[in-house]
Amino acid sequence: MSVTVVDHPLARDLLAQLRDERTPPPRFRTLTRRLGWLLVIEATRDLATERVEVTTPLETTEQERLAEELVAVPVLRAGLGLLEAVTDLFPDTVVGHLGMERDEITLQPRDYYAKLPPMEGRRALVLDPMLATGGSGTAAVTQIKGAANPKSISFVCVVAAPEGIERLETEHPDVPIVTAAVDRELNGVGFILPGLGDFGDRLHGTA
Numbered sequence: 001m002s003v004t005v006v007d008h009p010l011a012r013d014l015l016a017q018l019r020d021e022r023t024p025p026p027r028f029r030t031l032t033r034r035l036g037w038l039l040v041i042e043a044t045r046d047l048a049t050e051r052v053e054v055t056t057p058l059e060t061t062e063q064e065r066l067a068e069e070l071v072a073v074p075v076l077r078a079g080l081g082l083l084e085a086v087t088d089l090f091p092d093t094v095v096g097h098l099g100m101e102r103d104e105i106t107l108q109p110r111d112y113y114a115k116l117p118p119m120e121g122r123r124a125l126v127l128d129p130m131l132a133t134g135g136s137g138t139a140a141v142t143q144i145k146g147a148a149n150p151k152s153i154s155f156v157c158v159v160a161a162p163e164g165i166e167r168l169e170t171e172h173p174d175v176p177i178v179t180a181a182v183d184r185e186l187n188g189v190g191f192i193l194p195g196l197g198d199f200g201d202r203l204h205g206t207a
């Protein structure tokens, strides 16, 4: 099991702007997509490639092409903010959807929608910007494992709390986590500190 924090000045800059309470939804969406590119590049660093012959205008040379495809699974609603980062970089990506809503009092996730494609031979990227208690992320991975058989699963988020990392790590030790930050802790109502607030509301303008 591994946690990778994308350590790049651009990632830190984008995250600082996302955290800023003054950032309005249109800018929040753009920033999420741009940060998503960096996260997705890291989450796909070890994708399989195959050697192919390419003829340039000057000679024939041995090069590498991708030999592994992706399934992106955004966890609704907030995960939709990261989806275009995946399809920008990997246009052949197949997309599944999982609807999860965390109960405000119990903090338990309730799954309300699932549409998962076949995943054989593909890497599944679970997209959920906030890993707080880890309930939603863990349930999403459990649902994917129950419904499909991807070659591997990676979890891509923007901010992770230590509590969420521990939960996902315990229940799915085979799933690496890629994040832009590991924050300090959860507050009494399950929000990440310092965090950035309710990601789904800020992304969709529903706050």
Ligand code: PRP
Pocket (backbone or CB within 6 Å): 075, 076, 077, 078, 079, 100, 101, 102, 103, 107, 109, 128, 129, 130, 131, 132, 133, 134, 135, 136, 137, 164, 190, 198, 199, 200, 201
């Ligand atoms: C948020 C977030 C995660 C979840 C994280 O979704 O997008 O899915 O909370 O919390 P957890 O780790 O404690 O489960 P939310 O339930 O607010 O739904 P939304 O994306 O529709 O806003």
Ligand code: URA
Pocket (backbone or CB within 6 Å): 078, 130, 132, 190, 191, 192, 193, 195, 196, 197, 198, 199, 200
């Ligand atoms: N979900 C969010 O959107 N933000 C948090 O801080 C925790 C869960």
